[in-house]
Amino acid sequence: MKAENQVAIHPLAQFAGTLQWSQVPAAVQRKAEDLWVDWFGSVLAGQNARPVHSIARFALSQGPAQGPCEVIGQSATTSPMMAALANAAAAHVAEQDDVHNGSVFHPAAVVFPPALAVAQSLGASGAQLMAACVAGYEVGIRVGEFLGRSHYKIFHTTGTAGTLAAAAAVGNLLGLTPAQMQHALGSAGTQAAGLWEFLRTAADSKQLHTAHAASAGLMAAYLAQDGFTGAQDIFTGPQGLAAGMSTDANPARLTDGLGTRWATAETSFKWHASCRHTHPAADALLQVMQRDGVQIGDIAQVICHVHQGAIDVLGPVTSPATVHQSKFSMGTVLALAARFGHAGLTEFDEQYLAADTVALRNKVTMALDPEVDAAYPQRWIGKVTVQTTDGRTLHGRVDEPKGDPGNTLSRQEITDKALRLAAYGSQVPAAQVQQAVQQLWQVAQWPRVARLLA
Amino acid sequence: MKAENQVAIHPLAQFAGTLQWSQVPAAVQRKAEDLWVDWFGSVLAGQNARPVHSIARFALSQGPAQGPCEVIGQSATTSPMMAALANAAAAHVAEQDDVHNGSVFHPAAVVFPPALAVAQSLGASGAQLMAACVAGYEVGIRVGEFLGRSHYKIFHTTGTAGTLAAAAAVGNLLGLTPAQMQHALGSAGTQAAGLWEFLRTAADSKQLHTAHAASAGLMAAYLAQDGFTGAQDIFTGPQGLAAGMSTDANPARLTDGLGTRWATAETSFKWHASCRHTHPAADALLQVMQRDGVQIGDIAQVICHVHQGAIDVLGPVTSPATVHQSKFSMGTVLALAARFGHAGLTEFDEQYLAADTVALRNKVTMALDPEVDAAYPQRWIGKVTVQTTDGRTLHGRVDEPKGDPGNTLSRQEITDKALRLAAYGSQVPAAQVQQAVQQLWQVAQWPRVARLLA
Known part of the structure; x- marks a missing residue:
């Protein structure tokens, strides 16, 4: 391969192609297992959503009558490919799947489904599966950071960077050489897609974005294994990802601390069932209410002091018309958090248009805050100013919302969350889910990845 | 569907959702049949290329053991979906498939494969198939024109606009309502992808781009039929295609003459087996050689006066390392045309690195020409200045390269080209191809679309 010898292997391709579970520090291994169990709950939570049914029906209609993948x-x-399409569509529905703050990227939805499908197909071990997933996390997060804030203004980073994350994970499982991995990343990057425009009418595209990223990235990796070549510098080449889809791309982010800084461990769990941009302000409002004894009836006005990205994503949603859209409404999320102590799936379903929710929702506004904006996306600071009906002005501030690495969930909380999500969204009997979750915690010991739900 | 009633149906969705064969003027019907037969040759020409084998192998491994599609x-x-993947990959290999000048878009490769697969699956009539394909051409070309020159600098329009073209064609066959078609276009647009970066190392991405566009667009249409929603203004919305992937998008182009101006009829056939950007200059050089009796040995220098797009796409290819890359080398194309009278598939394979080719190639340069650039992409003017070894300065100019609507191919030339391409690229016996091509000319009379190669 003449062209190949002329081109340097990108450190990200080298890393993703060669990472093994034994090279992952124990704390990061445990965090990866946490993310894996947390993801399983999100898949079951989304499994019966209408858009997921559509994608799963399509996938099953285009695939074989049966196959190795669940x-x-x-x-x-x-x-x-078809299992990756269906499972990735399900993972992102409930808005409870994980998120990496710095990249504003949801890795679980696009990494675990294609990796699981390929591991089941190959009969890989659990450790091989998990190493591949860590490779996917490390690549996808860095690509998201690289593409930067300008990218996220228009593009759904989970769809775009997610395609490369999926390729990295699947490529690692397939045992690609670093040169093949570089081709896989090129073929993934040239399929990277996902526009935020769907939010304006609460359309179903979010599920399509994760499904597309998972299947396109999977295809890129399989093709590379078969000798199919891709762009050698899909990241910073003059007609590559940054040139086409970013105005503030930072190439240094692609390799930042590769092998020493574990982005996987920086990933946050989602506690409220809403867009992550709403969480810091919700936690800050809860702080004010608890600390200062503020009741709902006392609230005259809430100003959320936010970063620009929150305004870009949440700003268009002033009067949510669907449950999904309400998860992108700052006012709705704060109203539910204030009314029920947290904004969970059941609260959204049953209460997002309740009169008490709407009344409080309409008291909430957002304002760009220079400090919060400067800290973002490395830190997601929550700051609110609450005006009370009796004339008090109260300030709330949360530096790490619940679920962030410094304020993370325990394994018991993760298990409970997964069981709650499964009960919410699927008809799988609770005992069966419980047994599966117990098994999932042991993934790194599995000699062979079998069905997750026996 | 509350959200749906609030949103106006875009004229493009209305048109694509309702177009019938009987509404297509007879001359456009005949042109569509010309393009259909021309496409068939290109598929067979590319069928055995290594990248196509990879994609076809992958597609067959992920699909059912057998199905309704060829x-x-x-x-x-x-x-x-899997047939669309494989056939679309094949159509664009030989660089002999059609092109629409104004949009710099290759419609056949991304329209006929998904439409054929779905027609075979549904048992649709030939007229239904062809109406769907005209819908795909009209939509894809207008989307390409809309995205403009800034888009084409970075993105492979056949991959991006092609995703919407495929959705329009498949959606028409599926009988989508205009509202469903609008959702299909939204779901297609949010998967639109394809970066030119692969050209730098002659990677295989071109085949992936057509395969991806065909399959992603097909999925978008099937999902819309099942109630899956997409962005309602994927074109000009603040986080839509134009916002993300163009700086000179022109919304008026989306509906330009819809139903009266038939962009299908403006589509050009490719005569040389190379990137279309090389054709005008090659024809202009042949003009000089024939008119002024210039022999190869007389040529000291050739300056091609070109539009900026030619420099963007062909400029990086100074020393082609593969046959494919040589089709993007202006010098190589002109050298083969000068040596053999045309630059065909066989000439590229056997002669692209021959000493005589390289010697002449190195005498060819490109220069931006204001007149040519201003006319582009509506007209692709070929202008060359030839310096001879005996000191003459000769000028060549071609206003419509061979294959353009004003200088088109006859049905006999199209048949001959298809048979030549099939003989070049496939092992299908010539008699069988000949019989198939005879049948293809009758497509509009087929009661039911069956296998093209019996």
Whole structure:
């Protein structure tokens, strides 16, 4: 391969192609297992959503009548690509899947589904699966950081960077050489897509973005294994990702601390069932209410002091028309948090248009805050100013919202969250889910990845 | 659907959702049949290329063991998505498939494969298939024109606009309502992808771009039929295609003459087996050689006066390392045209690195020409200045390269070209191809679309 010898292997391709579970520090291994269990709950939570049914139906109609790969929560089995399509669509519905703050990227939804499907197809071990997933996290997060804030203004980073994350994870499982991994990343990057425009009418595209990223990235890796070549500098080449889809790309982020800084461990769990941009302010409001004894009836006005990204994503949603859209409404999220102590899936479903919610929602505004904006996306600071009906002005501030690495969930909290999500969204019997979750914690010891739901 | 009633149906969705064969003027019907036969040759020409084999192998491995859809030139059958993947990959290999000048978009490769697969799956009539394909051409070309020159500098328009073209064609066949078609276009647009970066190392991405566009667009249409929603203004919304991927988008182009101006009829056939950007200059050089009796040995220097797009795409290719890359080398194309009278597939394969080719190649340069650039992309003017070894300065100029609507191919030339391409690229017996091509000319009379190669 003449062209190949002329081109340097990108450290990210080298890393993703060669990472093994034994090279991952123990604390990062445990965090990866946490993320894995947390992801499983999100898949079951989304499994019966209408858009997920559509994608799963399509995937099963285009694939084989049966195959080595599980469509989670269904008896059907299929091929790796089709399982990745269906499971990735499900993972991102409930808005409870994980997020990496610095990249504003949701890794679980686009990494675990294609990796699981391929691991089931290959009969890989649990350690091989998890190493591949860590490779996917490390690549996807760095690509998201690289593409920067200008990218996220228009593009759904989980869809775009997610395509490369999926390729990295699948490529690691397939045992690609670093040169092949570089081709896989090129083929993934040239399929990277996902526009935020769907938010304006609460359309179903979010599920399509994760499904597309998982399947396109999977295809890129399989093709590379078969000798199919891709762009050698898909990141910073003059007609590559940064040139086409970012105005503030930072190439240094692609390799930042590779092998020493574990971005996987920086990933946050989501506690409220809403867009992550709403969480810091919700936690800050709860702080004010608890600390100062403020009741709902006392609240005259809430100003959320936010970063620009929150305004870009949440600003258009002033009067949510669907449950999904309400998860992007800052006012709705704060109203539910204030009314119920947290904004969970059930609260959204049953209360997002309740008169008490709407009344409080309409008292909430957002304002750009220079300090919060400067800290973002490395830190997601929550700052609110609450005006009370009796004339008090109260300030709330949370530096790490619940679920962030410095304020993380315990394994018991993760298990409970997964069981709650499964009960919310699937018909799988609780005992079966419970047994599966117990098994999932042991993933690194599995000699062979079998069905998650037996 | 509350959100749906609030949103106006875009005229493009209305048009694509409702177009019928009987509404297409007879001359446009005949042109569509010309393009259909011309496409068939290109698929067979590319069928055995290594990157196409990779994509076809992957597609067949992920699909059912058999299905209603033909992988052209193979005995295997599969599902619509997988057939679309494989056939679209093949159509764009030989660089002989059609092109629409104004949009710099290759419609056949991304329109016919998904439409054929779905027509075979549904048992649609030939007229239904062809109406769907005209819908795909009209939508894809207008989207390409809309995205403009800034888009094409970074993005492979056939990959991006092609995703919407495929969705329009498949959606028409599926009988989507205009509202459903609007959702399909939204879901297609949010998957639109394809970066030119692969050209720098002659990577295989071009085949991936057409395969991806065909399959992603097909998925978007099937999902819309199942109630899956997409962005309502994927074109000009603040986080839509134009916002993310163009700086000179022109919304008026989306609906320009819809129903009266037939962009399908403006599509050009490719005569030389190279990037279309090389054709005008090659024809102009041939003009000089024929008119002024210039022999190869007389040529001291050739300056091609070109539009900026030619410099953007061809400029990086100074020393082609592969046959594919040589088709993007202006010098190589002109050298082969000068040596053999045309730059065909066989000439590229056997002569692109021959000493005589390289010697002449190195005498060719490009220069931006204001007149040519201003006319582009509506007209692709070829202008060359030839310096001869005996001191003459000769000028060549071609206003419509061979294959353009004003200088088109006859049905006999199209048949001959298809048979030549099939003989070049496939092992299908010539008699069988000949019989198939005869049948293809009758497509509009077919009661039911069956296998193209019986």
